[in-house]
Amino acid sequence: MLAIARTTLEPFTHQRNTGNCYEIFVILTVLRKMGLTNEEHEEMRTLMNAIAEVNGRSAEKIKGAYQDLLSTPIGTGAAYHGVKIVNIRNVTQDDGDGGTGDIILILADGQEKSVSICQGTQKRNGNIEKCLSNPSCTRYGCDDNDVIFLKEIASSAVTSYKDEMKAAYGENEDDWPSRVKTRAASAATALASGHTIQKFNTQLSPHEKIAVFEDLLRVKAGSKPADMLCLVNEGCTRMFLFDINGLNPACTWAPSLQFRDPCFMEMYLGDVLVGETQVKFNNGVYHKGKTSSLTSSWNATAVMNKVFDLSTVSL
Secondary structure, three states: OHHHHHHHHHHHHHOOOOOHHHHHHHHHHHHHHHOOOHHHHHHOHHHHHHHHHHOHHHHHHHHHHHHHHHHOOOOOOOEEOOEEEEEEEEOOOOOOOOOOOOEEEEEOOOOEEEEEEEEOOOOOOOOOEEEEEOOOHHHHOOOHHHHHHHHHHHHHOHHHHHHHHHHHHOOOHHHOOOOOOOHHHHHHHHHHHHHHHHHHHHHOOHHHHHHHHHHHOOOHHHOOOOOEEEEEOOOOOOEEEEEEEEEOOOOOOOEEEEEEEOOEEEEEEOOEEEEEEEOOOOOOOEEOOEEOOOOOOOEEEEEHHHHEEEEEOOO
């Protein structure tokens, strides 16, 4: 068990990501259910301290999750739908293994089940949300001319952005924070959102629109983002696991985009809101002497229980 723990957790000693703490919590929880002993737990302390040091912003959550493990019962074996889990593989940095999954649970019968992990809880309205893609504008059907137009929008916003930042933070650009809300950014993203929505809704064929949504929602060619979705509360003390059984049969595959506010495009299948895309700059309008990109690193978030048939599961 200790060998599995070390192999699975070691990659986090050289990965700095604010989401690592949630993945680490899930791995530790599964290991304990599999039978990780208190003695094996103690032998992991040096490794866990090294992980916490690298992931400074999440260090306390990581240390807390590790320490809290001692107060949970030592399991006699974790199982997925009655089949014993015999190993775990860390694939958080490998999109080619397990789709959007962060870990793979390896079962006694040879099956491998991917688990996509994120911070969150089910909303009061029942929605379960997960960011599935960080797309560029081209994944919404924008062509080279559209990219040039969006780049022009970004360049045109620089002067007003600089004026705002000088007024708020002074003349020295090195003193400007990289991620603050500005009127210049809002005006630019509103133009970019409007242009992308118009392009998608009026110039793409029904087939092309479906292809775009299949790509963004990770369901191309009958695939799915992962086998399971795991939500972890912000304090890293509880996890909520769901099977992703396939597409929600209630979905009407007639995609469209609608304008919500300067930063967000709402994603619809028929008349059902199934997600949203944040249209944004990468590091403000202007960063380190250069205009930031307005054509890439957008965030596409799905309402998972609207797009997929989900069911709760325990290990």
